[in-house]
Amino acid sequence: MTEDNVYKGLAGVVADYTAVSKVNPETNSLLYRGYPVQQLAAQLSFEEVALLLWNAELPSADELQQFISFERSHRALDPAVKQAIDLLPTDCHPMDVGRTAISVMGAAHPQSEDASPEAELAKAQEVFAAFPAVVAYDQRRRRGLQPVEPRDDLDYSQNFLWMTFGEEAAEEVVDAFRVSMVLYAEHSFNASTFTARVVTSTQADLHSAITAGIGALKGSLHGGANEAVMHTFEEIGIDKSESREQAADRSKAWMEQALAEKRKVMGFGHRVYKNGDSRVPTMQRALDAMVAHYGRGEIMGIYDGLQAAMDEAKGILPNLDYPAGPTYHLMGFDTEMFTPLFIASRITGWSAHVMEQRANNALIRPLSAYNGPEERQLPGQATD
Numbered sequence: 001m002t003e004d005n006v007y008k009g010l011a012g013v014v015a016d017y018t019a020v021s022k023v024n025p026e027t028n029s030l031l032y033r034g035y036p037v038q039q040l041a042a043q044l045s046f047e048e049v050a051l052l053l054w055n056a057e058l059p060s061a062d063e064l065q066q067f068i069s070f071e072r073s074h075r076a077l078d079p080a081v082k083q084a085i086d087l088l089p090t091d092c093h094p095m096d097v098g099r100t101a102i103s104v105m106g107a108a109h110p111q112s113e114d115a116s117p118e119a120e121l122a123k124a125q126e127v128f129a130a131f132p133a134v135v136a137y138d139q140r141r142r143r144g145l146q147p148v149e150p151r152d153d154l155d156y157s158q159n160f161l162w163m164t165f166g167e168e169a170a171e172e173v174v175d176a177f178r179v180s181m182v183l184y185a186e187h188s189f190n191a192s193t194f195t196a197r198v199v200t201s202t203q204a205d206l207h208s209a210i211t212a213g214i215g216a217l218k219g220s221l222h223g224g225a226n227e228a229v230m231h232t233f234e235e236i237g238i239d240k241s242e243s244r245e246q247a248a249d250r251s252k253a254w255m256e257q258a259l260a261e262k263r264k265v266m267g268f269g270h271r272v273y274k275n276g277d278s279r280v281p282t283m284q285r286a287l288d289a290m291v292a293h294y295g296r297g298e299i300m301g302i303y304d305g306l307q308a309a310m311d312e313a314k315g316i317l318p319n320l321d322y323p324a325g326p327t328y329h330l331m332g333f334d335t336e337m338f339t340p341l342f343i344a345s346r347i348t349g350w351s352a353h354v355m356e357q358r359a360n361n362a363l364i365r366p367l368s369a370y371n372g373p374e375e376r377q378l379p380g381q382a383t384d
């Protein structure tokens with residue numbers, strides 16, 4: 001085996017086919033089941049996008065209605081899940097709460113081991129419907145607040161915000177949230193989806209695959225970057241009294257210093273896109289809308305300054321986590337809650353990939369090139 005056969009980080013390796021989404025860095029486009037994500041974000045509810053990812057086609061009006069009823073009747077926090085969350089300290093990472101919650105859902109599920117396409121789809125839809133209550137409950141318990149019951153007169157995004165904040169969100173806020181859910185839903189063989197596929201390839205169950213996906217998503221080189229972006233903003237210091245220009249100047253100086261110290265700044269760069277993440281312009285418009293809604297120009301100043309300085313120094317462009325982080329901050333989520341929001345969305349993509357992997361499975365098991373010591377013997381062993 002030579003160095004040439006080792007693909008560190010599997011960079012550039014095509015591991016399998018997928019019909020779920022197409023990431024095309026040449027045209028800077030992202031298609032879910034053939035549809036440009038920008039069109040989906042502009043026109044569809046998150047519920048419709050979820051059905052598209054699972055079923056490969058847009059739902060009929062009846063199919064959508066049926067799913068809406070199903071989703072609204074499966075939103076309540078399961079008592080077993082609530083009990084498990086209550087055992088976790090309020091200062092643990094919320095990603096640990098999300099991972100534990102889905103693990104408990106799987107352990108308690110009567111069809112946990114049923115891998116038929118019908119059971120798999122039903123389980124994916126249940127997790128989709130149940131997860132927002134986990135995030136909302138966890139956000140509220142960290143603030144010492146009582147849980148808020150779901151409302152079945154609200155759609156997925158409206159209800160998510162309702163359960164979290166205990167008040168109906170403004171239309172613009174709901175829309176920015178919906179857009180973030182649509183954009184985060186699916187992205188081919190990213191680290192967490194690939195993890196979910198590896199787990200599925202051993203014939204393990206859907207909840208195990210999603211739980212593993214959450215583990216992979218948590219790190220700051222992947223989904224954890226949306227939280228890390230906000231920590232950067234916090235390190236720079238958010239000063240509401242500052243003008244956009246002042247904030248931009250300060251954040252530019254911060255970035256120059258960070259790069260001089262050879263720091264990696266989260267929210268920039270991407271393994272596949274080298275000329276910009278296809279989702280950023282859409283998410284940035286959602287962020288712009290939130291900045292206008294809450295009257296927080298200084299946030300955009302920090303955003304612009306960091307981006308300009310990174311571009312000037314290294315030509316590295318933002319990824320989706322960059323605009324998503326400050327958007328969730330403006331909506332009122334605690335910084336540590338951002339990556340669980342990513343889970344809520346990516347449950348759709350992960351489960352679509354679990355079903356695709358299951359339908360045409362091959363155990364995922366690459367080779368490694370050994371570079372440890374040559375064979376040697378324990379003291380006292382005869383060598384012949």
Ligand SMILES: CC(=O)SCCNC(=O)CCNC(=O)[C@H](O)C(C)(C)COP(=O)(O)OP(=O)(O)OC[C@H]1O[C@@H](n2cnc3c(N)ncnc32)[C@H](O)[C@@H]1OP(=O)(O)O
Pocket residue numbers: 009220221222223225263264265266267268269270271272316319320321
């Ligand atoms: C939804 C998502 O998961 S999107 C990704 C979210 N992750 C982040 O935002 C984390 C920050 N970004 C990164 O760490 C990287 O850009 C990754 C991991 C996303 C992609 O990385 P890779 O394709 O493996 O590229 P790699 O990390 O080798 O970077 C190539 C070069 O660009 C530099 N670089 C890449 N991203 C950054 C960054 N965010 N800040 C500073 N330098 C960077 C690297 O230091 C490296 O420089 P070098 O060649 O001088 O050593």
Ligand SMILES: O=C([O-])CC(=O)C(=O)O
Pocket residue numbers: 184186187189190191222271272319320
């Ligand atoms: O594709 C990747 O490597 C990471 C990413 O953007 C995502 O999962 O949305």
